[in-house]
Amino acid sequence: MVYQIINENGLDNYYSIEDKPGIKPAEKNAKFNFLKNEELAGSLLEFQSEQTNNISLFLPQIHCSSCIWLLENLPKLHKGVTYAQVNFVSRNAYVSYNPKDISLYELSVLLDSIGYPPVFEKKKKAEKTINKSLLIKLGVTGFCFGNIMLLSFPEYLGLKDDVSEPVKQFMQVLIFVLSIPIITYTALDYLKSGLKSIRAGAFNIDVPISIGILTLYIKSTYDILALNNASYMDSFAGFIFFLLIGKWFQSKTYSSLSFERDYKSYFPIGVTKLKEGKEEIIGLDEIEIEDEISIKNEEIIPADALLLNDFAQIDYSFVTGESTPVSINKNDKIFAGGKLIGTAINIKVLSSVKQSYLTHLWNQDTFKKQESKYAQISNVLSKRFTIGVIVIAIISAVSWLFIDTTKIIDIVVSVLIVACPCALALAVPFTFGTVMRFYGKRKFYIKNIFVIERLSRITDIVFDKTGTITQTDKDSIEFTGDQLTSIELDCIGSLVKQSSHVLSKSIYHSITINNTLNVSSYKEEIGKGISGLIDGKHTLKIGSSDYLNIESTKEETAVHVSINNEYKGKFIFSNTYKVGIASLIHNLKKDAALHVLSGDNESERENLEELFAQKEQLNFNQQPLDKLTYIKNLQEQGKSVMMVGDGLNDAGALKQSDVGIVVTENTFNFTPSSDGIIEANSLIDLDKIIRSSKKSIVILAICYAFSICYNVVGLCFAVSGNLTPLIAAILMPLSSIFIVVLSTLLVSRSFQKHYPKKDKSSSNKN
Amino acid sequence: MGIIYLLILVSVALAIFFLVAFVWAIKSGQYEDDYTPSIRMLFDDEIKKENGEI
Numbered sequence: 001m002v003y004q005i006i007n008e009n010g011l012d013n014y015y016s017i018e019d020k021p022g023i024k025p026a027e028k029n030a031k032f033n034f035l036k037n038e039e040l041a042g043s044l045l046e047f048q049s050e051q052t053n054n055i056s057l058f059l060p061q062i063h064c065s066s067c068i069w070l071l072e073n074l075p076k077l078h079k080g081v082t083y084a085q086v087n088f089v090s091r092n093a094y095v096s097y098n099p100k101d102i103s104l105y106e107l108s109v110l111l112d113s114i115g116y117p118p119v120f121e122k123k124k125k126a127e128k129t130i131n132k133s134l135l136i137k138l139g140v141t142g143f144c145f146g147n148i149m150l151l152s153f154p155e156y157l158g159l160k161d162d163v164s165e166p167v168k169q170f171m172q173v174l175i176f177v178l179s180i181p182i183i184t185y186t187a188l189d190y191l192k193s194g195l196k197s198i199r200a201g202a203f204n205i206d207v208p209i210s211i212g213i214l215t216l217y218i219k220s221t222y223d224i225l226a227l228n229n230a231s232y233m234d235s236f237a238g239f240i241f242f243l244l245i246g247k248w249f250q251s252k253t254y255s256s257l258s259f260e261r262d263y264k265s266y267f268p269i270g271v272t273k274l275k276e277g278k279e280e281i282i283g284l285d286e287i288e289i290e291d292e293i294s295i296k297n298e299e300i301i302p303a304d305a306l307l308l309n310d311f312a313q314i315d316y317s318f319v320t321g322e323s324t325p326v327s328i329n330k331n332d333k334i335f336a337g338g339k340l341i342g343t344a345i346n347i348k349v350l351s352s353v354k355q356s357y358l359t360h361l362w363n364q365d366t367f368k369k370q371e372s373k374y375a376q377i378s379n380v381l382s383k384r385f386t387i388g389v390i391v392i393a394i395i396s397a398v399s400w401l402f403i404d405t406t407k408i409i410d411i412v413v414s415v416l417i418v419a420c421p422c423a424l425a426l427a428v429p430f431t432f433g434t435v436m437r438f439y440g441k442r443k444f445y446i447k448n449i450f451v452i453e454r455l456s457r458i459t460d461i462v463f464d465k466t467g468t469i470t471q472t473d474k475d476s477i478e479f480t481g482d483q484l485t486s487i488e489l490d491c492i493g494s495l496v497k498q499s500s501h502v503l504s505k506s507i508y509h510s511i512t513i514n515n516t517l518n519v520s521s522y523k524e525e526i527g528k529g530i531s532g533l534i535d536g537k538h539t540l541k542i543g544s545s546d547y548l549n550i551e552s553t554k555e556e557t558a559v560h561v562s563i564n565n566e567y568k569g570k571f572i573f574s575n576t577y578k579v580g581i582a583s584l585i586h587n588l589k590k591d592a593a594l595h596v597l598s599g600d601n602e603s604e605r606e607n608l609e610e611l612f613a614q615k616e617q618l619n620f621n622q623q624p625l626d627k628l629t630y631i632k633n634l635q636e637q638g639k640s641v642m643m644v645g646d647g648l649n650d651a652g653a654l655k656q657s658d659v660g661i662v663v664t665e666n667t668f669n670f671t672p673s674s675d676g677i678i679e680a681n682s683l684i685d686l687d688k689i690i691r692s693s694k695k696s697i698v699i700l701a702i703c704y705a706f707s708i709c710y711n712v713v714g715l716c717f718a719v720s721g722n723l724t725p726l727i728a729a730i731l732m733p734l735s736s737i738f739i740v741v742l743s744t745l746l747v748s749r750s751f752q753k754h755y756p757k758k759d760k761s762s763s764n765k766n
Numbered sequence: 767m768g769i770i771y772l773l774i775l776v777s778v779a780l781a782i783f784f785l786v787a788f789v790w791a792i793k794s795g796q797y798e799d800d801y802t803p804s805i806r807m808l809f810d811d812e813i814k815k816e817n818g819e820i
Contacts, residue, residue, distance in 0.1 A: 065805040072806065088802040135792045143785040147778055167770055174774065 032112070033296075034270025035105035035120075037281040044104070044120060052082065054096045055104065057118040059111065062091045070114065078102055078110055134251065137186040138244045144178045145237035151175050152234045155726065172224045175233045183217055187240045203383035205425050209243070211386070212420025219413050232417065235728045239422050242736040250429035250436075250449050271295075271302055274346060284353055291349045301338045305347035306331055312345045314338035381704065382421065389419040396719045407721055414723035418714035423707030423735040427700055431743040435696045438751045443679035444689055451675045454659050455693035457640045458592055461686075462631060462653070464645035465598035465608070468663050468683075470575035477510040481561070481569010488563055490515050491534040495542060498522050499530050503559055504542075507571055529559075539564055557603065575604055577611060580684035585612055587687035592642075597622045597630060597653070628652035644686070692751060699746045703739050710735035 035041045047054040062071070067086070071093050074084040080102030085094045093116075097107060108118050151171045154163050163171075194210030197203060213236070220231035273280045274292040287293070287303055295301060301314070313325045316338045325341050328334055334347060393415040400408050432449035439446060446452065463469055484492070493513035496504040522532040529543010541548055541562045548560045550567060557573040588594060595617040596608060602620045609615055619630065627643075631653050634641045643650065643657035646664065651673070654660030660674040663683055678686070714731050717723045791797065 065808075068802055068805050069809055072809070086802055087799040088805070089799050132792055135797065136789055139785060139788045139792070143781055147781055150777070151774070170771060171774070174778070178778075 032105055032108040033272055034281050034283075035103070035108055037270055037283070040270045040281070040283050041104040048099075051098060051100075052096055053099050053104070054094070057093045057095060057111070058091060058120075059093050059116040059118055060091055061116045062086065062088060062093075067116070071116065074110075077114070078107075081107070131251065134244070134248055138241075138248055140181055141186045141237065141241045141244055144182050145234075145241045148175050148178050148234050148237045151178075152230070152729070155230045156729070169228055172228060172231065175231065176221065176224045179217070179220070179233045179237060182237055182240050183213075186244065187213055190240075190243065203386055205382040205421065208382055208386045208389060208419070208421050209425060211389075211416055212422075213239070215413055215416040216420070219417065230725045232725045232728055235417075235725070235732050238729070238733045238736075239420060242422055242733070242740075243425060246426045246429035246740075249433040287349055287353055289349055289351060292346055293349060294344060294346050295340050296344045297340060297342060299340055301334050301336050301340065301347065303336045303353045304350045305334050305336075306350060307334055308346040308348055313341045315341050381424070385419075385421055385424065389416065392419070392715060392719070400721070404721075411718065411721055414718035414721075414728075415715060417728060418718045418723055418731070419711055420732070421707070421711070422732060423710055423739040424704065426736055426739050427703035427707060427743060430740050431696055431700045431703060431747060434744050434747040435692065435751075438692075438747065439689065442685060442689075443682040444676060444685070445678070446676040447674070451659060452693050452696055454640070454675070455642070455690060456697045458642045458659060458690060460593045460595060460634055460639045461588060461642045461644065462595040462597055462627075462634075462657070464627075464643075464650045464653075465575070465596055465600060465604070468644055468646050469581050469596075469611075470577055477506060478572050478574065479511075479569055480572060481567075484568065486512075486514055488538075488568070489513060490517055491538050491540055491563065492542065492561060494519050494534055495522070495530060495532050495540050498532065499524055503557075503573070504530065506573070507542075507559060510571075541565075574607070577607075578680070578683065582611060584684045584687055588690075589613075591687065591690055593617070593639075595619070595630075595634075597627045599623070624650070624652050628656050631656045642690075644683075695750045696747060699743060699750065702746065703743045706742060707735060707739055710738070 042048060045053050045055050059071070062068070065088075068088055071086050072084050074081045074093075074095065078101070080100075081095060081097045083094075083096040086092070087094070095107065102110070111118050151174055153159075154168075154171070190206050190213060191210050193204070194206040197207055216232050216236045216239070220233045220236060223229040223231045224233070270281050270283050271287065272294040273282045273287075274294055279294065284302055292308070293302070293305070307328050307330055310330050312328045312334070314328055314334055315325045316335070326338075333350065336353070393412050396415055397408050397412050400411050429449065432452050435452050436446055436449055489511050490513055493508060493511055494517040496508045497516065498519055499505075517535045520533045520536065522530070524530045525543070525547065529541060529547035531539070531541045531543075533539055542559060545551065545558075545560055548562055548567065550560060558570045559573075560570045561568045585594065594612060594614070596612065596619065598604070598608075598618075598620050599622055600620060605618065605620065608618050612618065619626075622630070627645075627650060631641050631643060635656075635658070641657045642659040642661065643653045644661050644663060645654055646662060650662075654662065654674045659676065661676045661678055662674040663678055663680055665680045710731070714723070714728075714735075717727055717731070
C-alpha cells in the first residue's frame with residue numbers, strides 16, 4: 001500500500017512539474033541573486049571543474065519518501081544535472097551538474113520551483129569526521145578485545161596445563177601484538193586528556209582512567225614479555241571498549257539540527273550593490289560603509305543603513321519580537337536584521353556587517369559560556385576518587401610491609417588496576433544519553449548531554465512572549481463598535497483585499513464576505529491607511545487613528561473603520577496563547593520562578609497577569625540588550641536561568657542563560673544558537689522535561705553508589721592480594737555492564753511513569 | 767598440536783578481513799545515512815522508464 005502511495009505521490013509531483021515552465025521569471029527568485037557572483041557560488045561547491053561541479057545542498061523541505069524520489073530524478077528534469085543523491089536524515093542532496101548547461105543559480109531556481117528552496121550556509125565539517133574516527137576506533141578496539149578474549153580462553157577454562165608451553169607463549173605474544181593498536185591508537189585520547197588535565201591542575205575523570213590504563217598495560221606487558229605469565233590484557237581491552245561505547249552512546253547528535261548558528265546564517269550570503277547605476281553582486285564581508293545596496297522583497301537588511309527611497313516597511317520580528325511591521329521614511333535609519341516587506345528599496349550602508357547593532361550583540365564576549373562553570377558531577381567525584389585510591393594504595397603498601405615485603409608492588413598495582421573507574425565513567429554517558437534519546441522522541445532536542453545537568457538546577461524560567469507562549473501569525477482579531485451588516489462587511493472585505501499590508505490581509509481572512517464588490521478610486525497612504533469608493537456608493541476609510549482623525553490613547557494594535565464618514569469601530573488585534581500553556585505555567589510555578597520578557601507593548605499586560613497569576617516580573621518593551629541584561633542580573637543574584645525564546649531578538653538572552661531553549665514550529669527553521677530546540681507543540685511538556693532532568697540526577701547518583709560498591713569489592717580482592725587476571729576479567733566487565741543496564745532501565749522506567757508517551761507512531765528519524 | 771598455530775592465525779586473519787571491511791564501510795559513508803537507501807530500493811525501474819518517455 002505504502003509503496004503505491006509513494007509512487008502515486010511521486011508521479012503526481014512529476015506531472016505538476018512538467019506542466020510548469022522549468023524556470024520561473026528571475027525577479028521572483030531574487031533571493032538567489034548572489035549565486036550569479038561566480039566567486040561566491042564557487043566557494044559553496046565541493047568540487048569544481050569545467051565539466052562537472054559537485055555541491056551538497058541543504059534542502060530543509062525534504063520530508064517524505066517521494067521527496068527522495070523526485071530529487072533523485074532531477075537529472076530527468078534538466079539535462080545539465082548529471083547525478084543527484086539524497087541524504088534524508090540530514091536533509092541534504094548531493095548534486096553533480098555540468099556548469100555549461102546549468103549554473104548554480106539556475107539549479108537553485110529549479111529546486112525552488114519544485115518546492116525545495118536550497119538554504120546556503122557555510123558549514124563546518126569537523127563533527128562528521130569525529131564521529132567517523134570514533135566508529136573506527138570502536139571497530140578496532142572491538143576486534144582486538146574479541147581476539148584477546150578468544151586467546152585468553154584456556155586461562156578462563158583452567159586449561160593451563162593442557163596447553164603446551166610453546167603454544168601458550170605464542171598466544172601470549174599474539175595477545176601482546178593485539179594490544180598494541182589499543183594503547184597507541186584507540187586509548188590515546190584518554191591518556192592525552194588525562195595528562196592535559198593534570199597539567200592544568202584539574203582532575204577530570206580521565207585522570208584515574210589513565211592511571212588505571214597505564215598500570216594495567218605496563219603490568220601486563222611485563223607479565224607477558226618477562227615472566228611469560230597470563231596477563232590482564234583482556235581486562236585492559238574490554239575496559240577501553242566499554243569506554244568507547246559510552247562515548248559513542250553520548251555522542252548522539254541530531255545531524256539535521258544546528259545549535260551553533262551565528263548571525264551570518266540569517267543574512268543573505270551576497271547582496272546587490274549599486275555602483276554607478278549598475279547592479280553588482282558582492283559577498284557579505286565586502287560590504288563597505290557608504291555602499292548603496294538594493295534590497296528586494298523578503299530580503300534581510302545586512303547592515304545598519306539609511307533608507308534612500310521614500311518609504312519602506314520593515315518586519316523587525318527577528319530583532320525585537322514585535323510582530324507588526326514598522327514603517328520607515330526617507331533618511332530614517334534601518335537596523336540590520338529587519339526584513340523588507342513590499343517593493344524593492346535602496347539603502348545606504350552606515351556600518352559594516354560586523355559592527356551593526358544586532359551582530360554586535362551576537363559577538364559580545366559575555367557569550368563565551370564558561371563550560372568550566374558547570375563543573376560536571378563526575379569531575380568533582382573523580383578528584384576525590386583519585387585521591388582516595390592513592391591513599392588506599394599507600395595504606396595497603398604500608399600494611400603489607402609487615403606481612404610480606406615481596407608482594408608490595410603486586411598489591412599496589414592491583415589496587416590501581418581494580419580501582420579504574422570504568423563503571424563510574426560509564427554512568428554519565430549512559431544515564432544522560434538515554435535521557436537525551438527520550439527527549440528526542442518527545443521533540444525536544446538538546447545540544448549535548450551536559451545540558452541535562454544544568455536543566456536540573458534551573459531556578460528561574462524566563463519566557464519570551466511572541467511566538468513562545470503565543471501562537472505566531474494567529475492573532476485573534478475582534479471587532480468592537482457598531483454591529484456591522486453583511487453589506488458593510490462586504491465593503492470592508494473588498495477594500496482590504498486591495499492592500500498588501502499585513503494587517504489588511506489579517507482582517508480579510510478574519511471576516512466573512514459574501515460578495516466581492518467593485519472598488520473605485522482606491523488610495524493607499526502608506527503607513528496610515530486605505531480608502532476607496534465601494535460599489536459607487538460607500539466611501540470607506542480604514543486605517544490608524546491618525547488617518548481617521550480620531551483620538552486613541554489606548555496602547556493596542558487596532559485598525560479603525562469609517563463608512564460614509566461615520567465611525568463604525570475598530571478591529572483589535574490581540575495574541576492568542578498556545579493551548580495548554582495555562583496548565584504548564586501552573587505546573588512550572590511549583591518548581592521555578594517565572595518571568596516574561598516581551599518586545600511588544602503593554603497591551604497584553606492584563607491577559608498575561610491573568611495567565612501567570614502574578615503581577616511582577618512581567619516586562620514589556622524589551623529590546624534585545626534589555627533581555628540580555630535582565631538574565632545577567634538574575635544570574636548575579638545566584639540564580640540559574642532558563643530562557644525560552646524563539647527569535648533572533650532573544651539570541652543574546654539565549655546565549656547568556658544557563659539553558660537557552662528555542663521554540664520552533666519547524667525544527668528545520670533557522671534557530672539562534674541555543675542549548676536545546678523544542679517543537680512548539682511539545683512546549684507544554686516543559687514541566688515534565690525539567691522534572692525528569694532532576695530525576696536523572698538521582699538515577700546518576702544511584703549508579704555512582706553501585707559503581708563505588710563494585711570498586712570496594714574489587715579493592716578487597718586487591719588489598720588482600722587475591723586479584724588474579726581471571727578475577728579482574730570477570731569483575732571489571734561485569735560492573736560496566738551492570739551500570740549500563742541499571743542506568744538505562746531506571747531512566748526508561750522513570751520516563752514511562754512520569755512522562756507517558758503521547759504519540760507512539762510518530763517516532764523521530766533524526 | 768601444530769595445527770593450533772594455523773587455526774589461530776586463520777581466525778585472526780579472518781577477523782582482520784572483517785575489520786578492514788568495517789573500516790571501509792565507515793569511510794565510504796555507509797553509516798551516515800541509514801534511511802534513504804531503504805527507500806531508494808523501492809523506486810521501481812519500470813516506473814522510471816514510464817516517466818522517461820513523457
